[in-house]
Amino acid sequence: MSAAGTPPPRAVSPIPADQAPLLARSCYADGAPSPIVAALAHVPELLDVAMPFVAAALGESFVSARLKEIAILRASAVLGCHYCVRSHTVVALDEGLSRAEVVALCGDEPAQDAFDDERERALVAWVQALAGGRGPLDGDLERHMAACFSEAEIVELTVVATATMMLNRFCTALGLPVSDATLVRLRAEGLL
């Protein structure tokens, strides 16, 4: 913070709606886009392929939204991405995760114990190892995942976690701001 209390200018400022590049216009059609879109719009050809990929990877699919939010929130917490943790805390609550589950996923301690379902416990451990470790994953974790999920589910959940990790670092590097609506909701939930 500067002496006047205003944050210093960031290296990348969001592209406003009236400057949306041609390939980005559809992402701005519903009003103010997300900070991720407004940043990626600086390179419209990347936005053009990245957003459909992100939507396919993190959006509705044959894997439940609840499982996906577990993976997203845990990866974001392990990588310390304030933007993603705060934004997806709201999404996770909306997808039916309990307050205790969300708090556990966002915490520093292993989060498996907050979950009773064996599949969810395996997923949390898998994402923890993916986001927090280096090199190959432990064979026991892989066998646990294989016992709980189909190959297609493992692939999709791993893509969810790793795509989230990419976004975690992107959002953190550029210091993307959390929306006011999200902050209001988190205050109302007592999570801020």
Add this chain to the structure above:
Amino acid sequence: MTATAEAIERGVLGERLWFYSNYHCNLRCSYCLTESAPRVARRELSAETIVAAAEEGAELGFQAFGITGGEPFLREDLTGIIARLAQIAPTLILSNATVFNARRLRELEALEGLPVQVQISLDRPDPDVNDEMRGRGNFAKVVDAIPKLLARGIGVRIATTVDDPATADAVEMERLCELHRSLGVPDCDHVVRPIIRRGRAVAGQLGRGVGFEDFEPELTITADGAFSTPFGPTVTGGRLDTDLLVTRATSPLRRPVDALMRIAGEQSAGADARIGIR
């Protein structure tokens, strides 16, 4: 026939591939789209970049090239670039025609026989009114340069920029036409176009506001990326406008070409009242 050539034939894409060779200029016109001036960042495209893109563009199906800026003729290597491009396809250079000293005119003799035209800005038939927008001494230099270019086999077009062509003073316009005819430029090589409210014209509240649908899609390569029209890479308040940006990547050229064809193909029917820079 390539997909690009087909798109050009169907009018989805303009036949001319444009280049912003540089952004700096010896003038500081009141309606300049790019806020060009002597001390702005040059943001030049290298000669190699321009020639490589032109060669790829010709393979894809572009039939002509355009070079604009800034003032392109401030570049020492411009004549060589023009020669390379004009050997591939007819080439048009937009210029304020105030930098054609004896040395530059001698260099241009190397272009004799090549399909090269210079489009020169001349806005009013009276020096004082013309120079009000374009700078003192502009009119005299332009009137001096045009016959000299023609004498060296360089084609000349005149571009007149007015606030609104529909309401332009008819008597004044006729006097301007008499002037360009007397200089050797026929009516078919005189274009009158409106001031576009982008760049410096925004602060002056000059001209008309426009969007993508108002322009013919003409791929325009700059140091900042590819734009949908040479009216696109404008600078307003010192910041590059991105609303007509197609892609940041310009090589391979197919990438912005494909993106612009996709964008232009999505345009609604009836968008036919378009503005051209030439």
